[in-house]
Amino acid sequence: MTADPTETPPRRLSGLPSRLLTQTAAHVHRLVTHGLGDFRTHHYALMAALAEAGPSSQAVLGRRCGMDRSDVTAAVTELASRGLLRRTVDPAHRRRNIVALTAEGENALRELDQRVQRLQDEAFAPLTPTERAHLAELLTRLLDHHTRP
């Protein structure tokens, strides 16, 4: 009737919140990154942060996007080499870089925004808008708990 019992996940795992979370995240993440083509989620995060808050230093970008500094460096280098953002030295704090979106970057971001939206619908298709909002709310509270204290 139902699925092959040999392929059924063990009860201990199927109800385990942490496992449900990481497994689902893995599937969704794969779907999104595949749909993003030449871009990775880090790229989108950085460009979105720059578009909304304007030019920023890498350290600030990392904190805003929840990324490690090393990964910010790598992603910024990658995007700069593609002409999507520009990295200049802050004249006030010469140790600091100021990263800014270029016009091409803004165009790319607009395209990415649409792709990302489409991919959300794909990834969360089984949930109603209300359920998605509820899920987002629960996850937001969890994320706060893990980043704040």
Next chain:
Amino acid sequence: MTADPTETPPRRLSGLPSRLLTQTAAHVHRLVTHGLGDFRTHHYALMAALAEAGPSSQAVLGRRCGMDRSDVTAAVTELASRGLLRRTVDPAHRRRNIVALTAEGENALRELDQRVQRLQDEAFAPLTPTERAHLAELLTRLLDHHTRP
């Protein structure tokens, strides 16, 4: 009053379900793996599957736990070298391995069960039991959607 605005995540990201999911999953996963000491989540998954369904082939284990065959091979080799499970050749299908928990494996699993339970409480502390159940239900539906079709 609130948090430093320079550290606030961009709106596009803070409400994005896929991002909330992967970010939260990363935090929770780190917390769990650190709490598991010498074990990894794959190890726990395999041992739990064996405890509940009895000795199984590696291919079946992989399907049950949502793991790749390559990763099953590596994890089984690791656990077998620690004496926690035994790998023997299936006499009926000589290409196939039969993996089984040892007595030590069962003891280790009992300990892991408790640790895992403790870690769930840590990771999901801000959610009430009802909310945790709701979250689990939503994630289960999503996971089904990504594994079934």
Next chain:
DNA sequence: CCTATTTCAGGGGTACTGACATCG
């Protein structure tokens, strides 16, 4: 001196891909 920022080098766990040999 101490802190913050940037960068680099590297590792580690997860997910995956391709290849291969083996067996039924």
Next chain:
DNA sequence: CCGATGTCAGTAACCCTGAAATAG
């Protein structure tokens, strides 16, 4: 020949650590 299985090598994206140099 085909399909399933196990194994291996290698890749990719992500997360993290440590160290160094620079600047305030």
